[in-house]
Amino acid sequence: MSQQRTGHEAGITGRVGAVTPSAVLGSQPDFPDLPEATVARLPEYLRALHHLAETGHDTVSSEGLALAAGVNSAKLRKDLSHLGSYGTRGVGYDIEPLVGQIEYILGLNKRRAVALVGVGNLGHALAGYAGFASRGFRIAALFDADLTRVGELINGIAVRHIGDIPEVVKSEAISIAVLATPAGAAQAVADQLVAAGVTSILNFAPVVLNLPEQVDVRKVDLAVELQILSFHEHRKSARGAEQAKAVARGAELAKAVARGAVNGSPAATLGEVAA
Amino acid sequence: MSQQRTGHEAGITGRVGAVTPSAVLGSQPDFPDLPEATVARLPEYLRALHHLAETGHDTVSSEGLALAAGVNSAKLRKDLSHLGSYGTRGVGYDIEPLVGQIEYILGLNKRRAVALVGVGNLGHALAGYAGFASRGFRIAALFDADLTRVGELINGIAVRHIGDIPEVVKSEAISIAVLATPAGAAQAVADQLVAAGVTSILNFAPVVLNLPEQVDVRKVDLAVELQILSFHEHRKSARGAEQAKAVARGAELAKAVARGAVNGSPAATLGEVAA
DNA sequence: GTATGTGAAATGATTCACAGCG
DNA sequence: CGCTGTGAATCATTTCACATAC
Known part of the structure; x- marks a missing residue:
């Protein structure tokens, strides 16, 4: 119970990126195959490392970082070993290069543009959530179906009508969308997003989305x-x-x-x- | 990728309720030991079943329910088999008793009182989230550290000061709390909640909480x-x-x-x- | 005949425990 | 000597495939 549960927990399995040409030739050193469970923990390590860096640390032991991230040290070492070696035996991990490597793996070098659909109760809050901006993302567009909300400014961004999705997703090169619509609208909106070119969706609506294989969906259901x-x-x-x-x-x-x-x-x- | 990821995913393992006297004597028929992975999927089955019931179905096959819940049918059958037998071979599952059993297992017979701490951006939205009310919970108290917010009415509930936590948690018999404070305040507030008698926390603050063993913590980190x-x-x-x-x-x-x-x-x- | 319930097998994740490097 | 990195062992979960019951 001390080992804290982190959102999505059970049911996922498998290694990311299984059978591709690089599987035949061995995976690229700069893009290793990572167990899905490891991927889900990297953001937590990253957060802990940033915190340590801010509090004046240059290095940290597996024990120390594990404590800060809420896992045990064996798991942490195994996870980090998948990224290549960033530790020094007898000493620990150099924080700075490790942060760089994790950010690289997570694709956080470039700030990613995100679209948010549904500026109701929850969507409005998400649009203003500072954590997105501070941890690698830029809310590049807001959409809603309700014409009375269109034009409203939230955090300096104007809400547009969902009919504009194709145009804006293309012009802003958006590949990730956050779905905060009512359950009934979610599937149709998701279809439009995917048709426009979105390939990853974070779904807050309490429905199972039916989408093509190649689209990644994560679901957060508060209830x-x-x-x-x-x-x-x-x-x-x-x-x-x-x-x-x-x-x-x-x-x-x-x-x-x-x-x-x-x-x-x-x-x-x-x-x-x-x- | 079609199999959707559901919040907390990796890292948890084990069967709920391992070594207790009932393990010696065999677990109670009315409260079976469930794999943690199964527990995390039951709410999804429940949602799908409610939807099916509303659309006029009395029974459903494992295939049909699995589709609605976004899992495969073998997994669904294995999960339901842990609850005892609610299916008829050659036919499928009777929706009504199955809903009853899942609600019973999840402890949703009685509506549970929940406290929410931190009515900022996100907390405010959570306080108004209709899904909590419709799916078994009652926001029984709102707290904030900011005195200028104290007294504010949100959804008909007045915000109280966090100093009132001990009193209110006891008088309302609250055992579950939602934490939507800034990261810096989360640990101290969590300690107060636990001291007041809270035994489960849903944590939206991006920090790892350090709490006694017996307190269940789930973490949702949007970033x-x-x-x-x-x-x-x-x-x-x-x-x-x-x-x-x-x-x-x-x-x-x-x-x-x-x-x-x-x-x-x-x-x-x-x-x-x-x- | 059809769809559940379930042993057995396969896969994945975690933990152990220690060799080996700095 | 301490701490990382990692094979080997353990444990959990998923999937297969079919006997069983309706």
């Missing part, structure tokens, strides 16, 4: 996150009740073990009950 | 999501370039194979280059 926590709350209270009942059962179990009526090592069994 | 997409964009363009170069190399490779200078089955190797 889902709470429901997962709710499960754990439910479990904690159920276990609490269990535990209480188990205390009573403990005596029974001990007697049963003594009679040899329960399988397994009596010591281990009792140990577990006690724990 | 991280975009950075993961950015990686895939970077990879796609790198592969594009690779592919172009590989076409040129193709001729070379074919010659090399003909000369017997490359290992492996020539047919397979050429097949991969062609693909």
Whole structure:
């Protein structure tokens, strides 16, 4: 539980970029095949490294960086080993070149233009979210279907009508879009974005999008996150009740073990009950 | 890529509720041990089932539900099999009892009270997010450190000062909190929430929280999501370039194979280059 | 006949534990 | 001597494929 869950967790598997010509010839040193799980952690390492750099550090041990990023050090070392070697044995990692390498891998050298569709409640907040700007992205366009919102300025950007998507996505060379529309509109808007040339979508609408293979979709569903926590709350209270009942059962179990009526090592069994 | 990524993805492992007395005696039929990966998908199944019910369905096949939830049918069947049997061979699943069972497991029978801390840009939007209310949660309290915001009404709820956390969390019996504070304040606020009795936190601040074992933390970092997409964009363009170069190399490779200078089955190797 | 439920196999991710480098 | 980098072992998850029940 100390190892914090980070948005998308289960279900993904596999190595990024499997069968391509470079698989035949060995992957490029400047663009290694990374396990998807590793990719998902790199941004967290990057954030931690920036923080360390700001607080005056030049190097950091795997132990130290792991602590700052909320993972264990073995995992961190394995992850970083996929990027090539940026550490010095007996010392640790040089922060600056490591930051550079992670930013390069994540494609953050150039600031990426992002379109945001749906400036309702949530979309409006996302349009103003400072974290996007400070961590490599530029909101290059805002869209909404509602004509009464078109023209509104948010953070200095004018909201345009979704009919302008094809034109603007092309002229601004936008490849990433954030979808914050109502659920009912999401699929149609996503189709338009993809038709216009968008190849990655961050979807906040609570629907599963049906899109071509080559489009990357990540989904953030705020209610889902709470429901997962709710499960754990439910479990904690159920276990609490269990535990209480188990205390009573403990005596029974001990007697049963003594009679040899329960399988397994009596010591281990009792140990577990006690724990 | 068709299999959509859902927030938290990698890093978590293990079965929920491992060593407890009930592990010795076998887990309770009404509260099975579920793989964490399964738990993370249940909310998605639930959403899909509600949608199906609203559109007039009584039953659904594993294939149909899997499609609606964005997973494959084998995974869906395995997941549902952990809940006990709610399907009929040759027919499919009865939607109504299945909805009931998933809601029960997720602890959504009773509407859970949630506290939200930090009513800035993002927090304000979250406080108004209709999805929380419609999917099992009630925002029971809003807090902020900024005294000029205290008293402000958002969606009919007054913002209170974070100093009131202990009192309100107790009186409202709140166990889940949403953290939407600036990064710098998050750890201190989280400590206060936990001290007041909160045992699950959904953290939107870009920091790793350090909290006791028994507190569940999920993290949603919006910039991280975009950075993961950015990686895939970077990879796609790198592969594009690779592919172009590989076409040129193709001729070379074919010659090399003909000369017997490359290992492996020539047919397979050429097949991969062609693909 | 048809679609679920599930062992078994395959794949992927994490952790261990230590060789080897600085 | 300390800490990285990494094979080997373990653990979790996904997928396959089919017996089973309706």
